[in-house]
Amino acid sequence: MPRLSVDDGLFFATGEALLLLPEDPERLADRLRLDLDVDPAAFVDPNADASPTGLPEARAASSFAATASTSLEGWPFELRRAAFIAGPLEWVELDSMNGHDRWLGAGPSRFDHRWSAAETAGVRTAIDGAIGLPTLDPLVTLLISGPRAPTEPTFVVELRGRGLVVHADQNAFWDASARMNVAQALSARWLGGRVLVHEAPELDHPEARTLWFTAGTTRFIAREQLFELGLLADIDYAAEIDWVELELATNPLRNLDSAQLAAIVDSKDPRAGLVRALLTARGAIYMAWLDQRLRTRDSKWGNDGVSESLRMLVSDAVAKQRREYPLSELLHFAAFQLDYENPPEAMLDQKFQAVVGDGQRPELPADTYGPCFSPKRRKLRPFALGFIDTSEPGAERPSFTMLDPEGPAAAAGLRADDVLVELDYLPGDPKSEVRLKVERGGEVVDIDYLPEGASTRVIQWVRDPSVPVEACVR
Structure with a gap:
């Protein structure tokens, strides 16, 4: 901006x-x-x-x-x-x-x-x-x-x-x-602004290793609050959940652990945008898993879910005039909600390391997102540009790097040493054609293609039409 x-x-x-x-x-x-x-x-x-x-x-x-x-x-x-x-x-x-x-x-x-x-x-x-x-x-x-x-x-x-x-x-x-952008920023006033949770202060790249919290947790809170207020339609709510699932299943960096991902961000690598999206998805799905466990527990403390744990953390930060907290303190609040006599902190930490640290998708019960949505396995071809767009707003020409030799752009004829003259595409839409003009050997070459990646099995959350709208909000 x-x-x-x-x-x-x-x-x-x-x-x-x-x-x-x-x-x-x-x-x-x-x-x-x-x-x-x-x-x-x-x-x-x-x-x-x-x-x-x-x-x-x-x-x-x-x-x-x-x-x-x-x-x-x-x-x-x-x-x-x-x-x-x-x-x-x-x-x-x-x-x-x-x-x-x-x-x-x-x-x-x-x-x-x-x-x-x-x-x-x-x-x-x-x-x-x-x-x-x-x-x-x-x-x-x-x-x-x-x-x-x-x-x-x-x-x-x-x-x-x-x-x-x-x-x-x-x-x-x-x-x-x-609405999602505004709600996520409003969530970040507290989560990231007032209180910051990190895995451990002694780890390398500490700021990048908070993205699961500052971007992922805030995206989860924004989505859930908007849906409860009736400001996200069913189709938009499902699209938000499906975005998380799609990132986990198709992001080209999905097999890297959080330490490797954080190093990419701090090194100003052009793949930093891919890292942010992936860590956002990992943080959001971990919060969905934790929220479901908290909402379905048998407890006299109610069923506010993970928002109650976050509220306790924020209240503690305000009372003690602190901002930075280790992950263990957030998990302590959540574990206390789950079982105040035998808080399962070790289990919550183990799941965090598996999901956020190593990128394993957690098994989510069918009612994780309420009675209106259920998971279905489907095969699709996700959006894949085939290179990383490094164009700067206001620049004279677009630019790119890291051409995928197996991707759709290379298959359509784009070469790593081509100079972009024009670049036009709709981000995220695999059915909308990419139009390129490149300079090669003193000539301008047109390249058009569909940005479709390899066929992949992903989980999509489908609205059950038999459940009335008023029953959707938990």
């Missing part, structure tokens, strides 16, 4: 690009105050015609506070991660006993900002209740809508300061993809 942009009267910048923060390590350990005073009208063309309704108004805000003139106080890393925006902005303000939410949107879009803001506030409330704690500060969401390349995600969401920044394609609808 851009760190600094001024376009069509809109100013957007992140703390990294805008603020000159002290380099002295001792100063970086202190909280800092930033006095912000912005004239939003300065970013609006005075000759432009006003809209008939007078909206959107010229405003300014940050991911700390939805106001133009304020004093922001925080740790240097928080200010560095903050985002600032000024210009003509849509504005939505929601307050309740369960929290405060502010939404500021810029640019053309195909969805109603009021509806999206209300959904985001509801999801934030649900996630805070499931795994977090009530908060007094408003959650500020800044949405910037504009054109995006066909190969770029339609929605990109990240935590910035104490709020969210959403970059959206101007032609995108507010759909399951948008």
Whole structure:
């Protein structure tokens, strides 16, 4: 995402690009105050015609506070991660006993900002209740809508300061993809933001070895909370589960252990994206396995599942002003839920090492995802581009690396020394044709092919039409 942009009267910048923060390590350990005073009208063309309704108004805000003139106080890393925006902005303000939410949107879009803001506030409330704690500060969401390349995600969401920044394609609808991205970021406020679980601090590549938690666990929580709220349709919920199964069955790095995968991420290897997807899937399916065991136990503590363990961990972190926890402490909370007299921590750790560490798919009971979905083994040909796309947004030409000699691109005629001129494809869709133009020996060669991988048996979770919708949510 851009760190600094001024376009069509809109100013957007992140703390990294805008603020000159002290380099002295001792100063970086202190909280800092930033006095912000912005004239939003300065970013609006005075000759432009006003809209008939007078909206959107010229405003300014940050991911700390939805106001133009304020004093922001925080740790240097928080200010560095903050985002600032000024210009003509849509504005939505929601307050309740369960929290405060502010939404500021810029640019053309195909969805109603009021509806999206209300959904985001509801999801934030649900996630805070499931795994977090009530908060007094408003959650500020800044949405910037504009054109995006066909190969770029339609929605990109990240935590910035104490709020969210959403970059959206101007032609995108507010759909399951948008909701999942937002819900996962809201989960990451607590899981990864407030508390970070690592396998062991002495292991190599410690940050990369938390991806199962910061990406996998948050994706699991986001999916389950959205489905419980009725914001994910049956087909979208099943698609999310199937994505996890597909990654575990077809990711080309699936046979590597977590230490090998973490080393790839830290070495800036172009396969890092494949690693992140795989560790996300491993973390999500481990949480699904653990959640099912917790929900079906015979216990006086109720059946909130793994969210109760995560909530206890977050509460402990807030009470003790800690952030980093070893895996053993999370498993201790879960084991206590399973059997408070004889907590099976060793069994939970053994399963973690098998699933997340070694990539073994756990056996999931047929009711893991509730009574509405059951597993079926099917054969399919997954999406396989045949190389790794290393194209940078805004670059003059696309680029690629690591051509698979057995993949569909090589079979269609692409060579490792070809220079890409054009690259057009729909990520994740094996039935949508890839169109390439490559420069070879002074000539431009067209290459078109279907990005289908080898036929593979995978597990898909199928909706049982005989079960009524109201019975689906656990």
